[in-house]
Amino acid sequence: MPITFVQTANNSHVGSATTLSVPISATGSGNLLVVTIECYSGSPITGIMDNAGNTYIQVPGVYVVGPSVNETVDIWYCSGSLGGATSVTISFTSAFVKAASVFYEYTDPGHIFSVDAGSNGVNTVPSVTTTNSGDVLIACATTDGGVSSVNPPWTHFVAPLAGTGAADYIPGASGTFPTEFNIVPGNFVIGIAAISPFLILTLTLTDSISSSDSTIKEDDKIVTDSITSSDLLSVGRAQNVSDSMTVTDSFSLQSSFIAPNPIPTVETLTNQLIPAEVKTFWEFK
Numbered sequence: 001m002p003i004t005f006v007q008t009a010n011n012s013h014v015g016s017a018t019t020l021s022v023p024i025s026a027t028g029s030g031n032l033l034v035v036t037i038e039c040y041s042g043s044p045i046t047g048i049m050d051n052a053g054n055t056y057i058q059v060p061g062v063y064v065v066g067p068s069v070n071e072t073v074d075i076w077y078c079s080g081s082l083g084g085a086t087s088v089t090i091s092f093t094s095a096f097v098k099a100a101s102v103f104y105e106y107t108d109p110g111h112i113f114s115v116d117a118g119s120n121g122v123n124t125v126p127s128v129t130t131t132n133s134g135d136v137l138i139a140c141a142t143t144d145g146g147v148s149s150v151n152p153p154w155t156h157f158v159a160p161l162a163g164t165g166a167a168d169y170i171p172g173a174s175g176t177f178p179t180e181f182n183i184v185p186g187n188f189v190i191g192i193a194a195i196s197p198f199l200i201l202t203l204t205l206t207d208s209i210s211s212s213d214s215t216i217k218e219d220d221k222i223v224t225d226s227i228t229s230s231d232l233l234s235v236g237r238a239q240n241v242s243d244s245m246t247v248t249d250s251f252s253l254q255s256s257f258i259a260p261n262p263i264p265t266v267e268t269l270t271n272q273l274i275p276a277e278v279k280t281f282w283e284f285k
Helices: 266-273
Strands: 004-023 032-040 045-050 072-078 087-107 111-122 127-129 136-143 147-150 155-158 164-169 176-178 181-183 188-199 201-203 206-210 222-227 253-258 282-284
Touching: 004 155, 004 164, 032 045, 032 136, 032 164, 032 188, 045 072, 072 111, 072 136, 072 188, 087 136, 087 164, 111 127, 127 188, 136 181, 147 155, 147 164
Parallel strands: 201 282
Antiparallel strands: 004 087, 032 072, 032 087, 045 087, 111 188, 127 176, 136 164, 136 188, 147 181, 155 164, 206 222, 222 253
């Protein structure tokens, strides 16, 4: 199923400060959360946190500072959210003059999200080229003159502070997409992010334990782990394959070792045995 829009919220602050908080409706579990930042004379973001303990990651290629009054835009996101967040707080390295932020939430049950592409423009309108058909696009702008509106097919336009704006677009197909802000003449900066959903796959890790020691000491046990899987949708190593096609992603892993005392948990074994690029797209049982 396609990504579904859940909510947007925003807040702004005029005057010297090093943090900006955005009140939001309680977030769902397992969702995509996106935070745009638009500010003037602001320093780089040191981090974003919410009151549910979610981790936010900066989208590469978006952050940019303009030539006039240090107009700045940035986009961060959280994949597979913990539910119940009601406030998001952005922290800056040093004080800004004024800042705004727009929060977006999307759901796509059974999927985890990863950045497809990010780009920016200084006094030029940027575009983003996607490689996946199910992306959600988010753009934000900071300007001298102002952002009056956004043109279709971009939606959910929000202008929390004079001279700022954010919008989103779910195209449903891959391609190259420019931003569609209507900007009053003057200096401006724009950032745009494309974020893709990937199916969360489930693996079952089975441990078989044997011992040649009749006393069955913990430190004598041999643990053998075998993992296999077959997937009918796109996975991390087949990101460019459309969901309408059938892809088989199978691997078998054999690992024997002397198990410590106590025997490791499934999570520990998984972290030791599965490559990081595979773990990103799998949920382990």
